[in-house]
Amino acid sequence: MNNFTFFSPTKFVFGRGVESRTGGLCKQFGGTKVLLVYGGGSVVKSGLLSRVEASLTEAGIKYVEFGGIQPNPIDTKVYEGIELVRKEGIDFILPVGGGSAIDTAKAIAVGVPYNGDFWDFYVGKAKVTSALPVATVLTIPAAGSEGSGDSVITKIDGMNKLGLGSEHMRPKFSIMNPEITMTLPANQTAYGIVDMMAHIFERYFTNTRDVEVTDRVAEGLLIAIINEAKKVMADPMNYEARANIMWSGTIAHNGLCGVGRQEDWMTHCMEHEVSGLNDKVAHGAGLAVIFPAWMTFMAKHNPYKGAQLAERVFGIEAKGTEEERALKGIEKLKEFFVGTLKMPKTLRELGFEAKDIDELVRKFHQNNGETVEGVYYTMTKEVTRAIYEIAL
Amino acid sequence: MNNFTFFSPTKFVFGRGVESRTGGLCKQFGGTKVLLVYGGGSVVKSGLLSRVEASLTEAGIKYVEFGGIQPNPIDTKVYEGIELVRKEGIDFILPVGGGSAIDTAKAIAVGVPYNGDFWDFYVGKAKVTSALPVATVLTIPAAGSEGSGDSVITKIDGMNKLGLGSEHMRPKFSIMNPEITMTLPANQTAYGIVDMMAHIFERYFTNTRDVEVTDRVAEGLLIAIINEAKKVMADPMNYEARANIMWSGTIAHNGLCGVGRQEDWMTHCMEHEVSGLNDKVAHGAGLAVIFPAWMTFMAKHNPYKGAQLAERVFGIEAKGTEEERALKGIEKLKEFFVGTLKMPKTLRELGFEAKDIDELVRKFHQNNGETVEGVYYTMTKEVTRAIYEIAL
Numbered sequence: 168m169n170n171f172t173f174f175s176p177t178k179f180v181f182g183r184g185v186e187s188r189t190g191g192l193c194k195q196f197g198g199t200k201v202l203l204v205y206g207g208g209s210v211v212k213s214g215l216l217s218r219v220e221a222s223l224t225e226a227g228i229k230y231v232e233f234g235g236i237q238p239n240p241i242d243t244k245v246y247e248g249i250e251l252v253r254k255e256g257i258d259f260i261l262p263v264g265g266g267s268a269i270d271t272a273k274a275i276a277v278g279v280p281y282n283g284d285f286w287d288f289y290v291g292k293a294k295v296t297s298a299l300p301v302a303t304v305l306t307i308p309a310a311g312s313e314g315s316g317d318s319v320i321t322k323i324d325g326m327n328k329l330g331l332g333s334e335h336m337r338p339k340f341s342i343m344n345p346e347i348t349m350t351l352p353a354n355q356t357a358y359g360i361v362d363m364m365a366h367i368f369e370r371y372f373t374n375t376r377d378v379e380v381t382d383r384v385a386e387g388l389l390i391a392i393i394n395e396a397k398k399v400m401a402d403p404m405n406y407e408a409r410a411n412i413m414w415s416g417t418i419a420h421n422g423l424c425g426v427g428r429q430e431d432w433m434t435h436c437m438e439h440e441v442s443g444l445n446d447k448v449a450h451g452a453g454l455a456v457i458f459p460a461w462m463t464f465m466a467k468h469n470p471y472k473g474a475q476l477a478e479r480v481f482g483i484e485a486k487g488t489e490e491e492r493a494l495k496g497i498e499k500l501k502e503f504f505v506g507t508l509k510m511p512k513t514l515r516e517l518g519f520e521a522k523d524i525d526e527l528v529r530k531f532h533q534n535n536g537e538t539v540e541g542v543y544y545t546m547t548k549e550v551t552r553a554i555y556e557i558a559l
Numbered sequence: 560m561n562n563f564t565f566f567s568p569t570k571f572v573f574g575r576g577v578e579s580r581t582g583g584l585c586k587q588f589g590g591t592k593v594l595l596v597y598g599g600g601s602v603v604k605s606g607l608l609s610r611v612e613a614s615l616t617e618a619g620i621k622y623v624e625f626g627g628i629q630p631n632p633i634d635t636k637v638y639e640g641i642e643l644v645r646k647e648g649i650d651f652i653l654p655v656g657g658g659s660a661i662d663t664a665k666a667i668a669v670g671v672p673y674n675g676d677f678w679d680f681y682v683g684k685a686k687v688t689s690a691l692p693v694a695t696v697l698t699i700p701a702a703g704s705e706g707s708g709d710s711v712i713t714k715i716d717g718m719n720k721l722g723l724g725s726e727h728m729r730p731k732f733s734i735m736n737p738e739i740t741m742t743l744p745a746n747q748t749a750y751g752i753v754d755m756m757a758h759i760f761e762r763y764f765t766n767t768r769d770v771e772v773t774d775r776v777a778e779g780l781l782i783a784i785i786n787e788a789k790k791v792m793a794d795p796m797n798y799e800a801r802a803n804i805m806w807s808g809t810i811a812h813n814g815l816c817g818v819g820r821q822e823d824w825m826t827h828c829m830e831h832e833v834s835g836l837n838d839k840v841a842h843g844a845g846l847a848v849i850f851p852a853w854m855t856f857m858a859k860h861n862p863y864k865g866a867q868l869a870e871r872v873f874g875i876e877a878k879g880t881e882e883e884r885a886l887k888g889i890e891k892l893k894e895f896f897v898g899t900l901k902m903p904k905t906l907r908e909l910g911f912e913a914k915d916i917d918e919l920v921r922k923f924h925q926n927n928g929e930t931v932e933g934v935y936y937t938m939t940k941e942v943t944r945a946i947y948e949i950a951l
Contacts, residue, residue, distance in 0.1 A: 170574025182562025377799035387779030
């Protein structure tokens with residue numbers, strides 16, 4: 168086990184009707200004028216935005232609405248938000264939505280006190296040293312952004328999708344009412360489930376040995392997600408299953424599953440090129456295609472963790488080679504992704520062709536370096552290409 | 560799943576040599592003059608106290624030593640500590656030790672700014688509204704106090720052992736170096752392992768249904784603890800196993816395993832009477848005796864969770880009645896407690912006789928009420944007596 172620091176100071180307020188506590192919590196954490204960051208019509212139509220606004224008003228907190236955030240959130244909305252915050256003298260950023268609204272909010276929060284271009288942080292030209300406080304009202308369990316210090320933004324010019332991590336962006340509190348997720352469309356529910364499982368896989372597949380406790384927690388979470396996902400897909404109005412899924416999405420990404428170990432994140436990086444090149448591809452759909460392909464490559468080249476996953480999560484018998492066991496586990500995972508979650512299986516289904524692989528490989532290495540070391544398996548251009556080809 | 564708030568803002572700094580960061584962290588969290596609370600000779604002899612003091616000095620932080628805290632910590636040391644802090648103008652409390660030092664430190668921290676008797680908080684006569692900041696340097700993985708807002712103190716006059724929970728007592732940071740635990744005596748190591756498992760059981764046994772994700776996390780932790788405990792008991796110098804055990808103890812008690820559910824804690828309360836009446840009994844030894852007895856009673860009267868534990872943690876086949884499965888699981892647990900951990904099996908081994916049960920029952924209900932409802936199984940005098948008798 169490696170040395171580590173674990174610090175997850177977000178206050179999670181979870182359950183039926185908890186959005187009525189938003190105003191009181193904003194006040195407690197020092198907000199006086201709030202930017203409400205949200206996407207499209209669903210938070211308006213469902214009445215959630217009104218309930219949040221009523222709670223803010225009751226607590227004596229002013230707010231400014233900032234809607235129109237799209238999936239795969241883009242830099243232009245961040246610039247717009249930064250300008251609005253500066254003009255209006257806003258001191259607290261409150262996204263009401265899923266990962267896209269939250270990640271945009273975080274980018275605005277670090278951008279406001281910075282003299283340069285916020286994108287500097289995402290390309291590593293500058294380091295975050297301060298941010299406006301951010302809190303969230305979560306509507307889509309998926310990205311885990313409600314409990315993480317991470318944000319992913321796409322720069323429209325060049326379609327570069329990049330991630331940033333900083334403790335300054337970790338939400339002060341997150342309001343999580345599973346009732347709100349009961350009306351999510353089936354595909355969005357499913358994308359979210361893939362995303363949270365992927366957040367666990369990215370940490371589970373590690374070369375760090377002797378991380379039994381974190382492995383067992385991760386395996387427990389994966390089993391729970393698979394069991395509860397089946398219930399949610401069969402009965403979207405099942406509050407209890409929705410609640411289990413929602414909380415799983417947070418724990419999957421608040422850092423608990425990554426303590427003391429090298430993490431991977433190569434599949435996320437590979438997927439970012441996929442949805443970066445074709446922004447109609449949902450992140451979860453991309454992950455559902457890339458992860459089994461990545462695992463298939465690893466079953467041959469570094470089968471250790473894949474075999475353990477197969478045994479402990481998918482109940483594969485502990486016989487045969489590690490590669491054989493890993494491959495059986497991947498079959499179970501694909502059955503779940505395709506059968507239960509109705510996810511696509513291939514890059515072709517996402518609109519890609521063999522000729523697009525050159526560009527995917529080129530952009531992956533442009534964004535992540537010629538060779539990526541210190542991960543589960545060193546990523547050269549040949550490896551990246553081989554994985555994209557398996558996914559095709 | 561019930562509504563809940565989860566807030567675990569302690570910064571955990573974990574791994575080899577991390578005590579050298581104590582001074583810097585104290586400074587970061589606003590300490591200028593620190594009370595070092597510790598027990599006996601081991602933190603002195605091992606050099607840990609000197610290393611912590613060197614780190615404080617390096618960061619320009621003054622300190623005052625306050626040693627001599629005993630297992631099952633007592634109120635008189637708390638009064639003494641409060642007086643010392645007030646006299647010396649200390650603004651930060653830093654226990655270096657296990658649960659006893661940490662719980663004493665927390666009691667001092669809430670006592671200092673309070674005008675009355677700190678014991679008021681423990682008997683429920685007053686509510687904590689402020690405290691001096693507390694952080695910890697942990698030496699014994701057991702109580703989970705390094706990541707919790709809880710403290711247990713015994714009042715010498717009447718030998719009353721009572722617990723207090725308050726967010727104000729949650730440590731700002733905790734320094735956790737598994738190397739320090741490698742020289743713990745086998746019995747202390749084992750007591751700690753029982754204690755952390757008990758912290759999970761107290762939350763696992765619940766009547767709240769549909770808490771799959773937390774159940775699976777708890778089960779994963781229990782499996783990991785059992786696996787790693789076997790390694791630690793066989794080879795005390797196994798750093799990796801020590802590290803897994805140490806981190807498990809924190810997660811077992813930082814609240815993660817209790818979210819969204821009714822918790823129990825009746826076994827802890829029953830054990831507090833045991834070690835309250837005979838302070839030679841280690842808390843872990845008492846728990847190792849009481850928990851299987853409590854579970855045996857529950858196998859007959861409310862077998863649901865015991866059967867699930869048996870199947871998922873101890874690999875008992877899913878056949879027969881729930882009671883039968885639960886009892887088979889308890890046998891496995893006892894095998895582990897007695898065979899691997901060398902724990903006592905009965906109250907008699909702890910120096911109690913049949914005639915002592917009256918007093919145990921009387922004190923339990925004196926401290927917890929005539930009847931305790933809202934727990935896994937309503938505790939009347941008859942139930943409490945039956946469980947102590949099974950334990951005898």
